[in-house]
Amino acid sequence: MPLPILLTGVTGGLGATILHHLLHTHALPPSTLIATSRSSSNKPHFESQGLHFRLADYARPETLLTAFEGIGDLLFISSSERDNATRLVQHRNVVEAAKARGVGRVWYVSLALGGFENGSRAAVMQAHIATEEMLKSSGLDFITLRAGSYSEAFPLFLNWYPSSKTILLPNLTPSVAEGKAAWTSRDELGEGMAALLAKGLAADPSIIPRTDRKIILLTGPVAEPFSALVEAINRGRGTEVRIEFLEPGAWVEAQANDDKGGKGVAWFRSRLLWLQGLADGDCEVVNPALEVLLGRRPETGSRAVERLVRAEEGYTWHQNHVGPRK
Ligand SMILES: NC(=O)c1ccc[n+]([C@@H]2O[C@H](COP(=O)([O-])OP(=O)(O)OC[C@H]3O[C@@H](n4cnc5c(N)ncnc54)[C@H](OP(=O)(O)O)[C@@H]3O)[C@@H](O)[C@H]2O)c1
Missing domain, CATH: 3.90.25.10 (UDP-galactose 4-epimerase, domain 1)
Structure with missing residues (x-):
């Protein structure tokens, strides 16, 4: 039995779309998925669909150590915290907990500023670049999903x-x-990311993570x-x-x-x-990976x-x- 996939961010727009496609496009059994939130008030919503639920708050490492027990893949959607210093502390908590619990593979949802390079000066990108660096030095198996700016x-x-x-x-x-x-639809990003999570990197041989940050660039x-x-x-x-x-x-x-x-x-x-x-x-930078995953032009x-x-x-x-x- 493969270990379950744990999904963060599923109460938000991107994560909810990913979950929808995992269940309805790829027909993954709900029992193989673990939904998370900072608030246990969301538990009934997910459990009523047959999903497992665990509390996971990036700001509270103890919740992450419990949540990441016995999981295969971790979909790590970046925090919506705006302050970079706080965001980085939260992201470090996630990476350290994933390492401590021996998570099989982390799929980190980053941002596409700078394409495959790390030269963007935008403040929001600095936290993503630093998180990718943490993943790289952690020794964890990881993929960076750099997402285009939402249309x-x-x-x-x-x-x-x-x-x-x-x-x-x-x-x-x-x-x-x-x-x-290369404006990118959030719904289509979710659909493409679900295809990757469901099929793994075997989704298509043309999709090869690039650079030492294992980047898959998903753009319009x-x-x-x-x-x-x-x-x-x-x-x-x-x-x-x-x-x-x-x-x-x-x-x-x-x-x-x-x-x-x-x-x-x-x-x-x-x-x-x-x-x-x-x-x-x-x-x-425009990249064809999303088109390949969707099977149509985004x-x-x-x-x-x-x-x-x-x-x-x-x-x-x-x-x-x-x-x-x-
Ligand atoms: N590519 C772009 O143009 C673009 C634009 C805006 C944002 N983003 C990034 O993409 C991410 C997803 O976008 P979205 O539109 O789906 O955002 P969203 O609708 O605001 O949802 C954010 C999700 O992140 C979870 N979350 C936030 N802080 C958390 C924490 N401390 N611990 C655990 N979970 C936390 C929330 O879960 P709970 O509230 O249930 O805990 C929620 O499910 C955003 O968080 C942001 O980093 C990208």
Whole structure:
């Protein structure tokens, strides 16, 4: 009997899609899967589907040592914690517990900034690069799944709201409006990751983990600029949203002063680095692995944006709204 697969992040968008495809596309018996959450209030939801449930909180190592007992594969979805130092402590807890419990293979969901390289300056990527490094030095068997930037998160990336008449961007060199990204659907990422977990690396011989970080790069089929996403919003909603530019310092101030989601100066400063990375080509590497796993061409970013804004008049993204203004 193969050891069970333990899944983190299954109460979230990506993990729930992976679980759905493991059960319904690949017909894995629920009894071979262990769902986890930081909260045991989620236990009945998973147990009623025949799944096992264990408590796993990256911030509480004792829960991880118990959860990782006797498992084969571990799907490790990165923490949603925003502070990098805290995030890294949590990720170290996961790697150390996996090592202590002799987990068979860790599948770490990382981010695709920089493609196969480690040169991205974006703060969010630093924690991923450091976690990949921890996995490498741990001696664990691991795969890094570098996931493209979610198409569904376009409102966050553009700071677009359904009421927006303009998209404000910082005036960067090269132009951030023309910086291209291989936007990737979160649903399709989940579908592709499930295929890998269900079939293992035998899913297709063309999918070979690359570099010493064992990277499988999962991206959309084409790199498109922000301007293409704005055109897609306008096509989908019949609007005439335009891009306008401000000098970087003024951009941070203007966005933080007037953000409907209440995001503050620190958030937009960090976003400025991400945008500079985008302008420099951090997100533009396209890789065919996701297409191979899906058995069809993944949806492009502009198609996804047009579909999403047509389907839901007030389309939003939960991370756009970080709570009360700080
Ligand atoms: N590629 C991209 O463009 C992009 C964009 C945004 C985020 N991300 C990253 O991708 C991850 C998954 O995305 P998503 O959209 O599925 O996020 P999501 O819907 O916010 O879900 C986050 C999941 O992570 C779990 N989690 C968070 N902190 C945890 C902790 N300390 N210990 C254990 N589990 C924890 C949550 O589980 P419980 O609450 O049940 O414990 C939840 O299931 C995010 O966490 C983030 O790191 C990627």
